[in-house]
Amino acid sequence: MMQPVNLMVNGTPYELLVHPSRSLLQVLRDDLHLTGTKEGCGTGYCGACTVLVEDAAVNACLYFAVDADHRHVRTIEAMRAPDGSPQALPAAFIECSGLQCGYCTPGMIMSAAALLASDPSPAEDDVRSALSGNICRCTGYQSIVASVMLAAARMAQHERQTQPEPSPRSRSRA
Numbered sequence: 001m002m003q004p005v006n007l008m009v010n011g012t013p014y015e016l017l018v019h020p021s022r023s024l025l026q027v028l029r030d031d032l033h034l035t036g037t038k039e040g041c042g043t044g045y046c047g048a049c050t051v052l053v054e055d056a057a058v059n060a061c062l063y064f065a066v067d068a069d070h071r072h073v074r075t076i077e078a079m080r081a082p083d084g085s086p087q088a089l090p091a092a093f094i095e096c097s098g099l100q101c102g103y104c105t106p107g108m109i110m111s112a113a114a115l116l117a118s119d120p121s122p123a124e125d126d127v128r129s130a131l132s133g134n135i136c137r138c139t140g141y142q143s144i145v146a147s148v149m150l151a152a153a154r155m156a157q158h159e160r161q162t163q164p165e166p167s168p169r170s171r172s173r174a
Contacts, residue, residue: 001019001020002017002018002019003017003018003019003020003066004016004017004069005017005018005027005065005066005068005069006069006070007027007065007068007069007071007073008071008072008073009028009032009034009073009074009075010034010073010074010075010077010078011078014032016031016065018031018065018066020064020066021064022064022065022066023060023061023062023063023064023065024051024053024058024060024063024064024065024067024068024073025037025039025049025051025060025061025063026065027065028051028060028073028075034075034077036075036076036077036106037049037050037051037060037075037076037106037107038103038104038106038107039061040061040103040104040107040135041061042061043061043062044059044061044062045135046104046107046134046135047059047104047107047108047111047131047133047134047135048103048104048106048107048134048135049061049107050106050107050108050110050111050133050134051073051074051075051076051110052073052074052075052110052113052114053068053071053072053073054071054072055072055074055114055117055118056114057110057111057113057114057130057133059133074110074113075106075110076090076105076106076109076110079109079110079113088151088154088155088158089109089112089113089116089147089148089151089155090105090109091151092147092148092150092151092154093105093108093109093144093147093151095147095150096143096146096147096150097139097143098139098143098144098146098147098148099138099139099144100138100139101138104134104135104136104137104138107134108131108134108136108144111130111131111133111134112127112130112131112147112148112151114130115127115130115131115148116148116151116152116155120152120155120156120159121152121156122148122149122152124145124149127145127148127149128141128145131144131145131148
C-alpha cells in the first residue's frame with residue numbers, strides 16, 4: 001500500500017507516493033535522482049548516507065521516507081553557492097584534502113553542516129564527536145577535522161564581514 005509523502009528537498013517541494021518500508025535514501029536516489037547521498041553499509045553504521053532532516057543529521061538508509069513527510073530535507077546537492085561553486089564547507093574539504101576516494105565525503109560534509117549550524121565555533125573535539133558516526137577508510141580523519149575547522153573559521157569571518165555596522169549614536173546637544 002502506497003502512502004502520499006510531501007517532502008521539501010533542498011528547497012524544492014515534492015509530492016510522492018511511496019511504500020512505507022522505503023528508506024529516505026531510496027527515495028532520494030531512485031525517485032528524485034539525487035545521487036550525491038551514498039549508500040555504504042545500509043545499516044546506519046558508516047554514515048555515508050547522512051542527510052539533514054530539519055537541520056538534524058540522520059542516516060537516510062534507516063530513516064523511513066514516510067517519516068520525512070512535511071519535513072525539510074537537505075542533501076549534499078544543496079551545498080553549492082548560487083553560481084554553482086562549492087559553499088565554504090565543501091570548498092574547505094577540497095582545500096585541506098579532506099577527501100580521497102570521495103565516497104564518504106557527502107555524509108561527512110552533511111554531519112559537519114549539522115554541527116556548524118548548531119555550533120559555529122566548535123572545538124576540535126566537538127568536530128571529532130560530530131563526525132564519529134561517519135567512517136572514512138582513506139584519509140585518517142585529521143584532514144577532515146582540519147577541513148571543518150577551516151570552514152568554521154571562514155564562515156565566522158564571512159559573518160563578521162557581512163554584519164551591518166552599528167549606527168553612530170546620535171548625540172544630544174545641550
